[in-house]
Amino acid sequence: MTNNSPTILALDFDGVICDGLIEYFQVAWRTYCQVWSPINQTPSDDLASRFYQLRPVIETGWEMPVLIKALVGGIDDEKILQEWASIAQQILLEDKLQAKEIATKLDNLRDEWIATDLDGWLSLHRFYPGVVEKIKAIASKIKLYIVTTKEGRFVQQLLQQQGVTLEKEAIFGKEVKRPKYEILRELIQAAQEKAVSLWFVEDRIKTLQLVKQQTDLENVKLFLADWGYNTQPERNAAENDSRIQLISLSQFAEDFSEWIVDS
Numbered sequence: 001m002t003n004n005s006p007t008i009l010a011l012d013f014d015g016v017i018c019d020g021l022i023e024y025f026q027v028a029w030r031t032y033c034q035v036w037s038p039i040n041q042t043p044s045d046d047l048a049s050r051f052y053q054l055r056p057v058i059e060t061g062w063e064m065p066v067l068i069k070a071l072v073g074g075i076d077d078e079k080i081l082q083e084w085a086s087i088a089q090q091i092l093l094e095d096k097l098q099a100k101e102i103a104t105k106l107d108n109l110r111d112e113w114i115a116t117d118l119d120g121w122l123s124l125h126r127f128y129p130g131v132v133e134k135i136k137a138i139a140s141k142i143k144l145y146i147v148t149t150k151e152g153r154f155v156q157q158l159l160q161q162q163g164v165t166l167e168k169e170a171i172f173g174k175e176v177k178r179p180k181y182e183i184l185r186e187l188i189q190a191a192q193e194k195a196v197s198l199w200f201v202e203d204r205i206k207t208l209q210l211v212k213q214q215t216d217l218e219n220v221k222l223f224l225a226d227w228g229y230n231t232q233p234e235r236n237a238a239e240n241d242s243r244i245q246l247i248s249l250s251q252f253a254e255d256f257s258e259w260i261v262d263s
Contacts, residue, residue, distance in 0.1 A: 004197070004256070004257075004260075005142070005197070005255075005256035005257075006142060006197045006198060006199040006221070006256065007142060007143065007191065007193050007195070007196055007197045007198070008142065008143045008144075008145065008187055008188070008191060008196060008197070008198040008199070009138055009142060009143070009144050009145070009198075009199050009201070010145045010146075010147045010183075010184060010187065010198060010199070010200045010201070011135075011144070011145070011146055011147070011200075011201050012146075012147060012148055012201060012202040012203055012204070012207075012225075012228075013146050013148035013150050013155050014148060014149075014150055014203075014228075014229070015203035015204070015225065015227075015228030015229040015230075016128075016131075016201055016202065016203050016225045016228055017127065017128065017131050017132075017135065017146070018125055018126070018127050018128070018131075018158055019125070019126045019127070019128060020124065020125045020126075021052050021055060022124040022125075022126075023121065023124035023125055024051075024055065024064055025047075025048045025051050025052070025064075026124060027064070027106060027109055027110055027113070028051070028064035028065045028067070028068050028106070029043055029047075029065075029068060030109050031064070031065040031102065031105050031106040031109055032065040032068040032069060032072075034105055034109070035065060035069075035097070035102060035105060036069060036095075038072070043068075047068070047071060047072070050071055050077060051064075051067060051068065051071065053077065054067060054071075054077060054080055054081065055229045056081075056204075056229045056230050056231050056234070057080060057081060057084035058229070059149065059204065059206075060099075060103070060149045060174065061103055061106050061107070061149070061150070061151075061174070062099045062100070062102040062103035062106060063084075063088055063099075064106070065102060065105075065106065066088050066091050066092070066102065067080070067084075067088075069091055069095075070087055070088075070091060073091075075087060081231070103174075107151060110151075110154060114154075114157065118157075122157070122158065122161050125158055127158075127162055128227060128249055129249065129253075130249065130250075130252070130253035131249075131252065131253070132162045132163075132164060133253070134252060134253050135164055136163075136164060139164070139166065143170075143187075143191070144166070144170060145170050145171070145172065145183075145187060146159075146166065146170065146171045146172065146173075147172045147180050147183050147184070147200070148171075148172070148173055148174070149173075149174050150173055150174060151173050151174050151175060152168070152171045152172070152173030152174070152175055152176075153173070154173075155171050155173055156168070156171060179210065180200075180202070180207055180210070180211070181210050181211045181213075181214050181217060184198060184200060184211060184217060184220060185214070185216065185217060188217075188220075197219075197221070198219075198220045198221070199220070199221040199223065199256075199259075200220055200221070200222055200223065201223040201225055201247070201252070202222070202223070202224065202225065202228075203224065203225040203227075203228020203229050203230050204228075204229070204230065205224055205230060205234045205237055205238055205244070208222045208224060208238075208244050209244075212243050212244070221245070221260075222243055222244045222245065223244070223245045223246075223247050223259065224238040224244055224245070224246050224247070225247060225249075225252065226238075226246055226247065226248050226249075227248065227249040245259065245260065247259050
């Protein structure tokens, strides 16, 4: 074990802080119905469970209704796991759709839902055990940032419900329109400390691998949250990567020294 700790901690939101699978499916289904106008507007009994299992393939929100389109269209789950990027693009191409327009519809539906039934919307989200308490403790000691592909305003709503108040400048959502590694770079450059130690916790291994490729970010400590939206092969890949540390929810809730396991 090591007793060092970060001066800056950057956390992903979905799959690290908050589990919103139920809400994701609900808003994705509503968006799917708005975009594709299916005759039957009631999802099949097994659709939600299949969607939950395949959530790890999703990088940004517009893909969620497209995933439902793929499932309803009969594409095999394993094929989606292996070839999601090309499948998603093919669906957009075939239906002459733009990712941006789907994203706008989804965000508008969320905004409308929040405006008309905030309690109902909030109730579909579950914060992982111990995470809110950990965030509150961290925020009082070091610089804490949320770096997510979710709209920042939705993140603020959810955190406020849990009694967590972060400055708007501490939340980098989809609206910033920059890769996460660029945001991490900016956080380091903006820090006043001479010795900056930035740790980044994410549940998507591809995002961590992109950070790894940035030679100027070689000192950023990378953690894959094993409780998030990832698969066993991805967790195995993290365990076999000298740069990425696989951590559990119980480790996350402990002192920083518990996060680092000597290999």
